[in-house]
Amino acid sequence: MELKTLAILIPLLPLAGSALVGAIGLRGLKDRSHWLVLAGVTAALFCAVSLFYQVNTELNRGGSETAAAIGAHAQIDPSQQVGYGKLAESFTIYEWIPAGAADWLNVTFRVDPLTIVMLLTVLSVSTMVVMYSVGYMRDHHGHAELGYERFFAFLGLFVFSMCMLVLAGNFLLLYLGWELVGLCSYLLIGFYYQKPSAAAAAKKAFLVNRIGDFGFGLGILLIYLTFNTLDYQEVFNMVANSKMAGDLALSTERITTIALLLFCGAMGKSAQLPLHVWLPDAMEGPTPVSALIHAATMVTAGVYMVARCSVIFAASPIAMWIVGAIGAATALFAATIALTQFDMKRILAYSTLSQLGYMFLGLGVGAFDSAMFHLYTHAFFKACLFLGAGSVMHAMAGEIDIRRFSGLRKAMPITYFTFLISGLALAGVPLLSAFWSKDEIIHAALASSTPWLGWIGLVTAFLTAFYTFRMIFMAFHNEERLPRGVEHAHESGVWMSAPLVLLAIGAVFAGYVGVTTGHGGFLGMFEPHGAFHHFLAPNFSDAKGHEMTVAAAQGVAHGAGEHGSESHWLMWLSSGLAFYGIFNAWYFYTRRPGIPLAIALASGSVYKLFYHKYYVDELYDLVFVRPLRRLGDMCYACDRFVINGILWIIAAIPRAIGFLLRGWQQGAMQGYALGMVVGLVVIMWWVLANA
Amino acid sequence: MPNPTALMIVGALLFAIGVVGFLTRRNMIVMFLSTEVMFQGVLMNLVGMGLLHGNIQGQGLGIFVLVIAAVEAGLGLAIVVMLYRRRGTLDAENWRSLRG
Amino acid sequence: MTWLTDNFLGQHLLSMLIIVPILGAIVIYARSSWDAVFVRRFAMGVSLVTLIITVLALMAYLHQSDAIQNGGYTLLEQANWIGSADASIHIQYKLAVDGISMPLILLAAGLTPLAIWGSFTSIQTRQREYYALMLLLHGAMLGVFAARDLLLFYVFFEFTLIPLYFLIGIWGGPQRQKAANMFFIYTLAGSLLTFAGVLYLGWKASWIAPTAGAASNLAAGALTFDLDVLYNLAPHLCSGEQIGLFIAFFAGFAIKVPLFPFHTWLPLAHVEAPTAGSVILAAVLLKLGTYGFLRLSLPMLPQASIELAPYVATLAVIGIIYGALAAWIQTDVKKLVAYSSVSHLGFCLLGMFCLKAAGLTGSLLYMINHGLSTGALFLIVGMIYERYHTRELAEIGGLAKKMPILAFFLIFFTMSSIGLPGLNGFVSEFLVLLGTFTSDDPKPDGAGPLGVWYAVFAASGILLGAIYMLHMARGVLFGPLKEPGHGADTSAGLTQDLTRREVGILVPLALACVAIGVYPKMLTNMMQPALDHAVLAKVLPHDWSGDRNVDATTIQNQTNQNPTSRKRQRPVDGERTVQTRKQATATQTTLNHIVGAR
């Protein structure tokens, strides 16, 4: 099929499934509702794969020029279209919004390597999660939960929205997808709407995202003001060319403002530091949702967006610095909180925050392809971890606090092994997927002008390994304990196990598309930067012109041995840290379970700070929510007292006159006659005076 | 031959006295009498002005004043009688239905 | 299409549009023997017939490609009302539609049947009078949008007050009399000033129009209120006159809209009004104010509009934030939605006064969208109220469990209201913000009077809007089930969840929301030429110090009723325009340079 048809089909298939389920699910399909959505998402996945082959062919056809362009990036001709030719052109579906005289903001799609990567990631994880949900959203007897069809309709809608976000060819359509995924997140977090905490979490997620979107929307408006277009390629070309030509028409301040406003949106969506508060609460939603939306796909939209706008960001060193700093801060901050939590899903949520921080760190130092690589690997192992947690939760009748159970590895072997593998990947154990991607990011950071970001990354890597295995040891090891009310733990059914296994396989092997083998690097076999980076290279070739991106820009050359073994010390160091973290966790939580308590007691206030998530929620409540609420009270009071008071005063003037005149209005004829006489006298006097 | 201005002055005073009567008396019959006094004043003024202008038309109009006075007396008194029969009193204060 | 317009009725589609509902009202009121059920059905039938006539009018309008491309008006009907062209007074019965009024007529004609349908169970007393008044209101609303004579406009404008006054005062809530009085007096007080302005304009036209060559068939000194004549009066009004007139118009329209400090009647009226009254009030009657600004203030008083635009826009921005904050703390759901109207209409005015094509289109589209989504929200609130006889957030909650269909619609229209992309609210909100944000940017169509900061502050309304709407959705739908002790009252033939009738009311609105959100082109294609021609071309590119000969030619062109050959033609003289163009070209050159050889 044609590229365009495929691109249109990809979002529409899940949407069709979702719409059908929404329309007839309640009456007709009931607990068979999943089939339509599953079919839609799977078909979309096949379309995406087909799209991938087409794009790959296209890239290879123009490959020589691409390589030349990248290789000779120092002398790129400003007038030349960037490497991947017509792929960069977005194609218009229809005219959407009129922005003044004969100027339309269109519904345009753009299919390029970055899109493909995101599509494949999103759709494959989605397929797994939809499959998993079929098992998860039922009780132990196989009956569907209340709202089963609603759940699948929302899932389908989410996949549609995410595909729109990814496929968008301009900023406005990106915003559409951006908001729609926010809506789906809202609906799915609030799936158990009768739980007040879920309802609150849904609202919070939407609102915090809106704060980000406020900035994002302004960024889009500013882009339109600056470039008079919202199309990706036109904007990027203008930025890139102005940078090349040293044109002053586009001041750096303007570009920085645009970049930072866009980054506001990314902070909201990807839960970066000041706006991270919604993500842990979002775990109130059903676990598949946490896996899909709040770990693998939606929250990475911010990363995707910054990567997509790499040209804009790369043009502003300040913005890049801020992105990196916030990423690093979030990574460390979230990891410290994760150390102290006991709710499995919350630990994973903070871990997600932390990993997203890594991605932004990578973006901030210009390693856009590495960040995307990490996004891609992270999707698999984090989804697997969440689904595993969901499996545990399902077996424990909804209990997820790791203090309440332990030693599950015997009863739930599949869950345990998949969880373990993904946990190892998360911890950054060598040869698993995250090892490659995380290491690349840290490497790029260390090589950049801000190496301290890399050091933060290394510390976080140690913490990650520790808290991951703290969770695994507490939940799956030691003697078997079950929460009250659960007679025996049992392994989940095939609907749930199959996705776990598939994702675990992904967690192991997904990293190898980004690795070059046979060059004699790490362990004598592996060098970073593989096919994945080649594939993405055209997207970031523009941005790599910037001096901040030197380290990552080495690209192909990196593995060729120019740096030799000197870069491999990092790989050894980070694997050592991972193992050290795992060892510590083992020691603390299996050998000497008293130690953590002792530490917690010894470091009382620090522990409490971590445990209460740095009191950020409380702070926001105090600083923003309450004053705003007071302001609302004031507005309403102003309405009732000030404005209505003024109105009353204005209305009192005629009322007072009427009150005065009422005395004259006695109804007696003679009274009126008196008035007449007085009037007559006045008139006559007036006439005489003027005679 | 007296000065017409003097006639007008007296007429004006008569008119004003009639007005006071109309305003102050509560007996409807007396109120009507007061209006008759006012008519006298008007009549004198008309004649006086006619004299001042040296023509007869003032007196001509005076005839009509008489006509109006007769009509007014006839109708007004009929109404007074009706009102009296309705309330059993001649007090004008008793009729206040104009009050809002 | 000739079959439609070549007969007598086809030539009087607009008159029929006004007369049919009013006749229906008279018939209903006169037939005291009809029982309530038949009265309802008859009223519904009349409103549907009106809708059909509207659709026919739309078809006839769309057939007039001239009107669509050049933004002129069509379906003209003209007759002398008071006086005649050769007398000293010339007030006409003149109806026509253009791309500005047609969408609003569609909105009014589409919503009234739904509002009437929605009253079937909620109105149980004095039904005959109720439906008669609804139809009367319907006719008056359509008349406002169709009128092309200022006095006729004003008559219809004021006439809408009377039915609604009774609708609120008789079928309203416990404080209905206070609300009705406040609504009536407040709006009337404002529009009396407007009337003074109207008279002044007519008087001014009476001695300027003949010299301006506007309508040579007019007798010298004839008092006229023909909009086509009045539009060309602007060059003859000095700055002070314009500002005075603007304030006079402002008094009536800003209260009607309602703009920020004049809005206090709205929550009260909304809370007390019966559901259908609220729907019509929010969806259509508030639009009379914005329509008045768009139709009268901007094109007639361009200089004052430009000068005062920052002030109006400031009020609008304050209103956006203020309304949103006040909405947030409400405990009465209906009051919350009412305050949201204040916030939303701030956007509407902001888009209007940024004087950019995008902003104007967004503003007009906002009128439609606000009508759809807020109207639907009021309907939904009414449905809840019918069942529980309360709207207090403290007394109801968790209704999603018992009323999933209602929950779906409430969330849907909430999302529409807070501007979720893909639904209608977003398109207009984005256009308004885009227009405001780029207002002082000379490209592509001249610089407007506002700056970036208006848009920045207004954009916070998006965030605040989400806050209060989700606050409401959460309170009503989510959380554990909470209902007043007596449970749902299903005595009037209702069911726990929505009945088929209620779903039937909401579905067309929802479909319209999606349609506008996904493919707004069908509306904007209609609006944009008309806005360009009838508003923007009259406000911005005009040069006030330039010579006035051009005006005469423009006037003649515009009064010419077949402006086929004029495609987006604008007067090209005057310093301002030239300057603007220079700037535009300069920018274009720079950009070309930036872009390189693209």
Place this chain on the structure above:
Amino acid sequence: MSVPLVYISYIVSALFAFGIFVGLPKQGRFPRRGAFIVVMAVASAMLIYLLQLLFGAESRNITFCILAVLGLAAAIRVVTHPLPVYSALYFVFVVLATAAMLIQVGAEFLGAALVIVYAGAILVTYVFVIMLSQQSPEMKGRISAMLDYDRSAREPVWATLACFMLMAVLAGMIVEHPWKTVAQPLSAVATRNTVELGRLLMTDFAVSVELAAVLLMVALVGAVAIARKRLPQAADFSDHKAPGEAGKTVVPY
């Protein structure tokens, strides 16, 4: 010369107004007769002085002055006397004085008509009506025995104030105004007065005369129509009807 004239006219107005005020029955008390007489005397004196000034040195018309004083005094008694019958009788004095004054200035016909119409017709009607209605008992110095509405005036202060202003403005205007000089001597008109008046009525005012006749006819019919209504009896008032409602139940005979 004219300035003092105006002031004198003001003083006359004030005095007459004060006289009326004193003479009005207030708060159910009889007026103070002595004070009333004194004030009236002063007022009359002032009036005569004013009239003398107006007449000028060449013609001191004492008769006119006496008539004027008599007429005004009678008029004041009309409005101040508590008993309507007396008011009506005093009114006869007013009519007679007026007629005499008119005759004195040469309007003989009008004077005669005045006496005939007023004293002969209208006054009789008044007396009939007075007799038809309930009256206060004979005074005998006991005002409390009288009907409430006869023995207390309504807002005398404001009314006399308004009256003073009216008098002052009217008299001031008359005195002040530069009247056009007479086109023809008064005597020339006065000599053939009645003939001229008759001619005028039959020529210029012919239509008006017809109209006046019609008017009288209409008034006659109207008076009959009004008076012939059967009125609700006291029983009809027992249920408290709103003012104005009572008349609706009236049916013709």
